[in-house]
Amino acid sequence: MTDTTHRALLQSSAVCDSMCNKHATISGQPNLSFFAQVKEFFVKMFSTVDWPPRWHCGSWTDFHGWLYILSDLSIWAAYFAIPFLLYRMVKKRKDIPFHTIFFLFIAFILLCGTTHLLDAIIFWWPAYRLSALVRMLTGIVSIFTVYALYKIMPMVYNLRTLSDVEAEITERKKAEQEAETRLVMQHAAEELMARKDEFMSIASHELKTPITSVKASLQIIERIAEKDGNMQEAAPFVSKAVKQVNKLTEIIHDLMDVTRIQGGKLELVKTEFDLMEMISEAVEQCGADDRHEVTIEGDEVVMIHADRNRLEQVVSNLLTNAFKYSDESKPVTISVAKLRDGSVKVEVIDRGIGIPTNKIEHIFDRFYRVDNSSKYFTGIGLGLYISSEIVKRHNGEIGVNSTAGEGSTFWFIV
Numbered sequence: 179m180t181d182t183t184h185r186a187l188l189q190s191s192a193v194c195d196s197m198c199n200k201h202a203t204i205s206g207q208p209n210l211s212f213f214a215q216v217k218e219f220f221v222k223m224f225s226t227v228d229w230p231p232r233w234h235c236g237s238w239t240d241f242h243g244w245l246y247i248l249s250d251l252s253i254w255a256a257y258f259a260i261p262f263l264l265y266r267m268v269k270k271r272k273d274i275p276f277h278t279i280f281f282l283f284i285a286f287i288l289l290c291g292t293t294h295l296l297d298a299i300i301f302w303w304p305a306y307r308l309s310a311l312v313r314m315l316t317g318i319v320s321i322f323t324v325y326a327l328y329k330i331m332p333m334v335y336n337l338r339t340l341s342d343v344e345a346e347i348t349e350r351k352k353a354e355q356e357a358e359t360r361l362v363m364q365h366a367a368e369e370l371m372a373r374k375d376e377f378m379s380i381a382s383h384e385l386k387t388p389i390t391s392v393k394a395s396l397q398i399i400e401r402i403a404e405k406d407g408n409m410q411e412a413a414p415f416v417s418k419a420v421k422q423v424n425k426l427t428e429i430i431h432d433l434m435d436v437t438r439i440q441g442g443k444l445e446l447v448k449t450e451f452d453l454m455e456m457i458s459e460a461v462e463q464c465g466a467d468d469r470h471e472v473t474i475e476g477d478e479v480v481m482i483h484a485d486r487n488r489l490e491q492v493v494s495n496l497l498t499n500a501f502k503y504s505d506e507s508k509p510v511t512i513s514v515a516k517l518r519d520g521s522v523k524v525e526v527i528d529r530g531i532g533i534p535t536n537k538i539e540h541i542f543d544r545f546y547r548v549d550n551s552s553k554y555f556t557g558i559g560l561g562l563y564i565s566s567e568i569v570k571r572h573n574g575e576i577g578v579n580s581t582a583g584e585g586s587t588f589w590f591i592v
């Protein structure tokens with residue numbers, strides 16, 4: 179240390195001592211009450227007469243003093259830059275949650291910076307009151323910040339992390355892709371269905387004419403065979419051929435009906451008729467082979483207003499199924515009942531193979547056949563679909579109650 183510096187330091191400590199003594203005298207005034215002290219604090223906020231500048235208090239070397247000052251100034255500079263950047267960030271990214279806590283942080287850091295600035299300035303300008311005030315404000319704001327931070331902590335814990343969001347995005351993309359694939363497959367299935375319908379429409383129309391001609395020819399041959407003794411041997415084969423052609427005709431009619439239903443062209447011709455009479459006729463036609471005992475229950479006459487041929491088609495279909503899907507020995511019952519609202523309920527009850535519960539919801543779908551029955555019984559799965567469409571066109575209801583192995587009750591209300 180040079181002589182001059184040493185002298186200056188001695189001098190400054192001397193100033194400090196004298197000032198400290200002076201200060202001790204002031205604050206030591208016994209008659210200065212607490213409120214008087216507070217008043218004095220604010221009144222003399224910027225007064226520096228009570229203390230020497232910090233340079234003159236104690237024995238600072240240049241290095242120590244400037245290290246203190248420059249460190250304080252750099253802390254202050256950083257503490258002023260951080261809030262500025264934080265503010266820009268919050269302003270730009272409106273989606274950042276918890277804005278209030280960011281503003282509390284900004285105030286807190288600014289005040290901390292100011293305390294450091296004042297600490298540096300005090301080396302020349304001993305504004306200890308102002309410094310205390312700023313420190314008090316910093317203390318208050320920091321307590322608020324701690325409280326606010328504590329309050330939002332549970333919410334922060336619940337915030338989704340980046341990996342959560344990424345996982346969610348991946349999941350969503352996967353779901354979207356699956357939905358897209360499903361849509362493509364659905365379109366493909368619809369297109370396939372449309373082509374199938376188109377094919378069915380063309381095929382059934384093209385088949386109808388030759389089959390009608392074959393049927394007519396066979397009927398003529400059948401009649402000739404009945405009369406001509408020489409053709410007696412051929413007669414059973416001819417009637418077998420007629421039966422098969424009839425079956426073929428039924429299939430073609432079913433296919434044509436499906437085409438009509440799909441095109442919304444299933445027309446109804448409604449008339450007033452006796453339902454019981456129509457049912458008897460249907461039983462006669464279906465049960466011509468007398469293999470099943472059929473009982474019809476209900477009033478003698480039940481007049482309804484509907485499409486006779488179409489409803490007969492429904493009854494015939496339900497009856498044919500009842501025969502087809504039950505043993506020959508098992509009886510079939512057709513029950514007709516008038517309901518309170520004026521409609522009529524027809525039930526076709528069999529004691530056949532029944533339908534498994536999980537298949538019932540699909541039973542009226544186009545081309546649907548229950549696996550086990552499709553193996554052992556002929557059919558193409560259109561009868562119930564057409565029947566349900568006919569009943570629906572009558573604004574009626576159709577359904578089934580069934581237990582596998584015990585039998586089924588198909589019913590419709592019109």
Ligand code: ADP
Pocket residue numbers: 495499500503528530531532533541546547548549551552556557558559560561562563586
């Ligand atoms: P198909 O009899 O030509 O297969 P349907 O549309 O009439 O077509 O019937 C659809 C399916 O419903 C049948 O394949 C059969 O599995 C089932 N089913 C219909 N009626 C009965 C019945 N009475 N008992 C048991 N299963 C039936």
